[in-house]
Amino acid sequence: MIASRIDVALVHCPVLNRKGECSTTAITPMDVHDFSRTAAFYDVEHVYLVHPAKGMQSMVEDLTGYWQHGEGGERNQGRREVLKSIQMMDNLEAAQARHDYQLWFTSAQDMDAMTVLPADLPKMLGNHLIVFGTGWGLDVENLPKANGWLSPIVGIGKVRHLSVRAALAIYLDRLCMS
Numbered sequence: 001m002i003a004s005r006i007d008v009a010l011v012h013c014p015v016l017n018r019k020g021e022c023s024t025t026a027i028t029p030m031d032v033h034d035f036s037r038t039a040a041f042y043d044v045e046h047v048y049l050v051h052p053a054k055g056m057q058s059m060v061e062d063l064t065g066y067w068q069h070g071e072g073g074e075r076n077q078g079r080r081e082v083l084k085s086i087q088m089m090d091n092l093e094a095a096q097a098r099h100d101y102q103l104w105f106t107s108a109q110d111m112d113a114m115t116v117l118p119a120d121l122p123k124m125l126g127n128h129l130i131v132f133g134t135g136w137g138l139d140v141e142n143l144p145k146a147n148g149w150l151s152p153i154v155g156i157g158k159v160r161h162l163s164v165r166a167a168l169a170i171y172l173d174r175l176c177m178s
């Protein structure tokens with residue numbers, strides 16, 4: 001069976017801070033560019049950025065607008081195309097409602113919950129949204145219930161936490177190329 005779609009979300013609120021408290025992080029232009037480019041590379045249509053603050057949403061709209069409708073797009077049509085995937089959302093529930101997604105959370109930690117290998121997700125029927133955290137990771141107690149977790153990416157070195165941009169690229173490669 002083939003999934004009808006796989007998209008991704010990057011959550012800035014609610015996430016955990018270093019004390020394990022519910023928190024909000026700032027959106028960085030680097031994440032906007034890298035998430036949209038990696039998504040385009042693996043033919044992922046939608047990248048949802050989750051942030052409730054209107055100022056942050058305006059910053060992303062200015063950035064994407066420059067490349068999609070302004071002079072940036074005249075000079076670099078590839079970037080115009082790539083940034084089409086970016087959509088701002090007030091919360092994850094709103095993103096989930098877009099395509100009645102099943103939610104798959106991600107973390108560097110092993111979770112005591114239903115876990116799926118990334119390579120198995122495309123075999124599962126339905127619309128899937130892979131959800132990434134910022135700060136110290138997803139605040140699951142204040143997020144909608146997930147279907148499960150993707151199994152963490154395990155390396156061979158001294159650290160287990162990847163940048164969120166690297167985690168996205170590795171997961172999509174395992175999902176799409178297996």
Ligand SMILES: C[S@@+](CC[C@H](N)C(=O)[O-])C[C@H]1O[C@@H](n2cnc3c(N)ncnc32)[C@H](O)[C@@H]1O
Nearest residue numbers: 106107108132133134137152153162163164167
């Ligand atoms: C907590 S954020 C850290 C954000 C950091 N400020 C940055 O710029 O990347 C990292 C996110 O990437 C993902 N991630 C990082 N390492 C991972 C791993 N080893 N396995 C699975 N997901 C991972 C998770 O979604 C996690 O919430």
